[in-house]
Structures are given as structure tokens and as C-alpha cells.
Amino acid sequence: MKRSIPILALLCMLLGIPGSPARADDYQIVTEEWAPYNYQENGQLTGMTTEIVRAIMALTGDHFEIALVPSMRTTYLLNSRPKTILYSLFRTPEREPLYKWVGPIVEESIYPYQLADAQQPVNTLEELHQAPQITTRKAGLIPDLLQAQGFNNLDRSASVNQQLYRMLLAKRTDLIVGDTAAGVAYNSRQLNIPAGTLRQIPVELYHSSLYIAFSRDADDKVVNAWSSALDRLRHTGALERIMRKYDHPVRP
Template identity: 25%
Template sequence: MAVSRGSRKGIMRFLAGVLFSMACLAAHALELVTEDDPPHNMLRNGKVVGVATEKLEEAFRRSGIAEHIELMPWARAYQSALHRAGYCVFSAARTAEREPLFKWIGPIAAMDWTLYARADNPARPGTLDEVRKEVIGGYLQDVISVWLADHGYRVETAPNDGLNPNKLMMGHIKYWASSRPRATALLTQGGLGAHIVPVLTFGHTDLYLACHRSVPDVLAQKLNAALKKMKDDGTAANIEARYAQ
């Protein structure tokens, strides 16, 4: 049976995709980029560790895929995974806007979206709309800051979320919006836990490894299967328990 030129092109594209996937599996390497965001991912003694980091390392080990992890500012990490083949960023919130931009692996962690204020601020908002006119400190290109700005809130972003507690204490911002795990770690490190308090939880999201669209489906499927197995056999819970202590 004769095969049309269009069909031949389709077959060649399919075979090229299969060969690319096989080559990636043979190469066994993905570049993972992340930020300093305890307890999910953080630098300790020159090594990137954390709940999400350890889960991914184990999933890659079980899948027979090697990875290289590098720490960098979030905005740069996100753009790397968005535009560079073979790159993935974690821990990324999976939103409707981001959904078509990446291949998603996970979830690997979760976070509450929380609003913080100085302890001596008597205002305790019951809804987010009550702070719409106030200046809210946020983290550049973080999903929480992006969401707030898109919904008309006055967000003043910083290139490092660790700058926001001091901005709050100095009165440069009225509130600070961050993930509860990150904020708790930052306040503990800065000795500000008694001076800055959570006043409102206004969202929740699961966190993922977000990979460049060129990453083959077979790799994503293997890693997702490994993460599911880790959840089923208790490995994921054991990792979480170590960082909860």
C-alpha cells in the first residue's frame, strides 16, 4: 500500500520523537533548578536539601534518571525551565495559567497562602478583600504575588522573600503574603516569630516539578509513577517527618 508524503512526514516525526525519548533515557540527565525555600528546598553545608528535594532525588534514583540540582533566584529558575530544553523548576504551584507551559511531575509538597502582619497591628482581617487598599509585600514572580496583582491588590514585590519581614517591621508594607512553610522558616531564622504573626489563610496549592515542554512524556511518566510508589510505601511520609521535627 502506498504511503502519502504527508503520512511519511507524520511517521518520521513520530519516530524522531521516539528516538529523542530513547536518547534522553540513555543520557539519564535533567537539570533541576530551585530556590532557597525551606523546608521544601534549601542550601545546607553546600548541598541542596529539603522535603521536595529529597523526594525528587529518590524518585529520580528509582527511575534510573540522573539529575543535577542548582540553586538560584526563583525568577531565574522559573524562566530557565520555561525556555531551556531539559530544565525543570521546583517547587512550582500548578495553576490554570501555568498548566500548558510545562510537563508536570508531582505533587511533591503543598503550601498554604498566608497573610502576615506585625503583632502590634490590631487589625485582623476576616477576608482578603478587607486589605485591598493596603500595600502587601510579596515575592517576585511567586504564584501568590502574581495572583494578588492579577486580582487588583497593591503588591510590592522583593527579589528575595527574606527581605519582606524587615520591610514589614519598618512599616514599608502593611502586610506580607507568603507561603506558611517559607514564612515560618524565615521568621524563625530572623528571630521575628513573636513580632510577625499570621492573620489570614486565603489559599492552598500543591507544588510540583515543572519541566520544559521538550522533556519526553516517558520521563515524566516514570517519575510520576515513582512518586506514587513512594507515597504508597511510606517513603514520602518518612521524608516529611524528618523535616517536621
């Protein structure tokens, strides 16, 4: 049975207080709300990568607690708290030397979206730069990446991904960006958005793979055991079965 994280331990972790009540030999796993990979449903943490992480621990015999924390806290905890594991994280050149990596789990791309009946369809990178407004989340890799690429039309006001879709449907913005295709499909189902309402703009803004990241102090034996367990899930077909549960395309 999955152990729930004690309230005191969670508060200590969120506040960055050292010496939380967690056992000294335990690792703490953190993740954020990002469907369909990791999210809360009916009070339970679930998602495609959550299931993969639990399947890995079933093979390694680990029983590390998992905490769902605000997205702006995830990398802070990974950088500041010893023996911390974070999923799901894009592996970038800047992040490469900061952590120990297990993966890849899935390969993903980020595209912008607009309403399919928009009067001015956007089809090129230049048109994206010239658009009046592109709405994205307040914080995270994607808004930071777009800012670095010279997008001066960003509206970084969304606190959660579903807010992006609500703003687009209410015509409070013309363009949104922040989810993978799997995320768009999931949120469209959750918000009862009819098929064909959203249009994927044919401009790939980002392409990478999602990984599990360990803090640098993690024992190599633990990291290697998780890596071997993930390989075993992949070779036995268990990884593919989990991905198909979430309607995620399985690439050869």
C-alpha cells in the same frame, strides 16, 4: 555521590547559551531559593522537595544535576532549555498545557501575615485591599496573582523571602505575603522570631499543590518513571518521613 554542576555549564545555562557542556542525553534540574522546599544551607542544596527529587532519582537510577538559580530564571529555563526539570512549582490552569507534570507533592495555601500586636488587625479581603501597603517579592506567581486580583497597594520590593520578615519586624511595612505556613515556620526559626510574634490573617489568597514540572520535549518514559517513583515513595511511607523531617503537616 551527587555531582556538582560544572561552572562552565552553569554559566551557559544562566546566560541562556545553547549547546552547554551537559551530555545530550541528560536532563538538567533547576530550582530556586524557597525554604523549606528548596534552599541552600552551609553551601549545600537541601530542602523537603530537594530530598524528594533525590529519592525519586535513587529509584529511577537517574543522576541528573541540580542547579540553584535565581527565581526569575527558573521558568525561563524551563520554557527555553530542552530537557529541563523544575521543582517546586504550583500547577495552575495557565501553566497546565506548558509542561509535563509529576505530582502532586504537597498541597499548600498562601495567607498574608502581620504582627500579632498590630494596632489595626486585618481580617477580611476588603480590609486587605484597603490596607496602606502589602509587601511581597519582586517577581513570581503570588505577586502577579495579587496584581491581577486588583491589589493596588502592593510593594514588590523584596528580592528574597527573608527580607519580608525583616521589613515587617522593622515596621517598614504592615503586611507581608509570599510564604506558605511551612515557609513562615522555617523563616521564623532562621530569624529567631519568637512564637506568637506573627499573626496569620484568615484570608486564603491562594490554594494549590506543588509539582515537579518537565519541559514539553521530555520523554514520556522519563516522566512516567518519575511519577511511578513518587507513587512508590508515597505508598511506602518514605514521602511522609521526608515531610515530617521538615515539620510539614501530612494530609490524609
